[in-house]
Amino acid sequence: MPAMRDPFQLGEDRFLAWLASRFRARGGSAFSLGIGDDAAVLAGRPARVVTVDQMLEGRHFRFRWIVPRALGRRAVERALSDIAAMGARPEGVLLALSWPRGGEWGRKARALFEGLGGALDRRGVPLVGGDTTRARVGHAALAVVAVGRPWPGGPVLRSGGRPGDLLAVTGPLGAAAAGHLLCSGRLAPPGDRAGRRAAGAALRAFREPTARLELARPLARHARALIDLSDGLGLDLPRLAAASGCGFEVEAERIPVAPAARRLLGERRAFRAAIAGGEDYELLAAIPPDRLPAAERAVARAGGALHVVGRLTAPGGGGRLVRRGAFAPWPAGGWDPFRPPLDAGRPGRVDRAGRRRSGRR
Structure with a gap:
């Protein structure tokens, strides 16, 4: 990557790629995995x-x-x-x-x-x-x-996926994005009882997320790749696929949209929030088809569920969204910390075309 004057012009993914090339671990480093995953891995036993x-x-x-x-x-x-x-x-x-x-x-x-x-x-x-x-x-x-x-079977990296692996998320998406809209005053609180319940659920999802620690153990055994969805399915899924050297396909009807988001935003905006909202802190896993039944049973025993939304495909195919049999480019979007806020209360968001949008966090 060429020399740069301002790293904030790159966007997060390009900046991290530059950092990884600039600060590549030297021979004899104690770290077996550095920049580019959800965490660094310190070599050792364990x-x-x-x-x-x-x-x-x-x-x-x-x-x-x-x-x-x-x-x-x-x-x-x-x-x-x-x-x-x-x-x-x-x-x-x-x-x-x-x-x-x-x-x-x-x-x-x-x-x-x-x-x-x-x-x-x-x-x-x-x-x-x-x-x-x-x-x-x-x-x-x-x-x-x-x-x-x-856990045994871990650490699970973003880069372990293979073509044909099924893509599964651990819970509904979009509620936290609706909660952020309520907090920032860009969504009016509903007046009816059902709407108030939905607003409460959305605000809790945004203000008090819960890490899926209880699912880390079963997924360490059965998943080939993992990533959390803090930046949104729209950005984090392409990151997992790219790290694994794969393309991907997602069926729109299979994406689990949070009921609170549906109630507060309507179907179309809630679907977009489920893809680009982020802050739900669910996990996205790539699981071989023959391991899926065992993975579902293990995750259920831990108190969770898996929602299969698509699959990894051969490299070179990019990302596609399948809706009622029709294919469309993946609607990438989510949180990019290097995008400047549009105003004091609306952090930056980037869409597939690289345009700034009002955001979250």
Whole structure:
């Protein structure tokens, strides 16, 4: 890739490719996998997986959208989702926190740590270190580093898929995107009882996501490739396919659209949210057809379900969406952190043509 003046002009995927080529692991490195997956892999017996996830005020969250206690829980689950996507279980986290001083901010900090501590206690994961510093008001930030150990069969990489593997997601999509629209004021809260229930479900999905840690163990045994869908099916599926050297096909009717999104957005917008909304923190797995029955049984025993949406295809075919027998190009879209926000409350989103759209996070 040519020299660049501004890395933010590249978009996330091209920038990560540039980083991987620039900082390729040297011979003798302790890492068997570096940049390009949901987590790095530290070689050893057993191996370890390591990831980091950050959230910046005004970019990923606003305090008028989310209370500090929920923010703490959200920070933990976002990082642990990357551990789950490697077919691993978490062993510990570190926290880097930039926070303003003052009475109000002291109260917010206590609530943040209550939420963070509660989430870690529920997961049985210790906080083992980190770093803190003072921030200006309006510039709070936190980053969570998570370390995990792969389950038997793991770590599961994005690159393990093969043509013919079935593509399955672990739950409905689109509710968190509807929740973000409600928080940002771009979707009016419904007045009827069913609408209010749907709005509550959407807001919970956005504010308090849940990492699919309980499914990491069965998927480590049965999946050939895994990725989490934090950036949206529209971007994350092509990433898995590209890493595996495959094309893909998805049947539109099989994509599990969240009922809350359908109720709040209508069929067409809800379908788009399920593809490009992200923030649902479900997992996408590539599973050989002969392993699917066993995978479904194992995932069901863990309290989950698999929704087969398509398959990987031979390389060179790109991505296609199949709707009632007709083929169309894959409608890629989702979160790209390098796209500038359109305004102070609408982080950037990129669509298939590279145009900026209002976004989430």
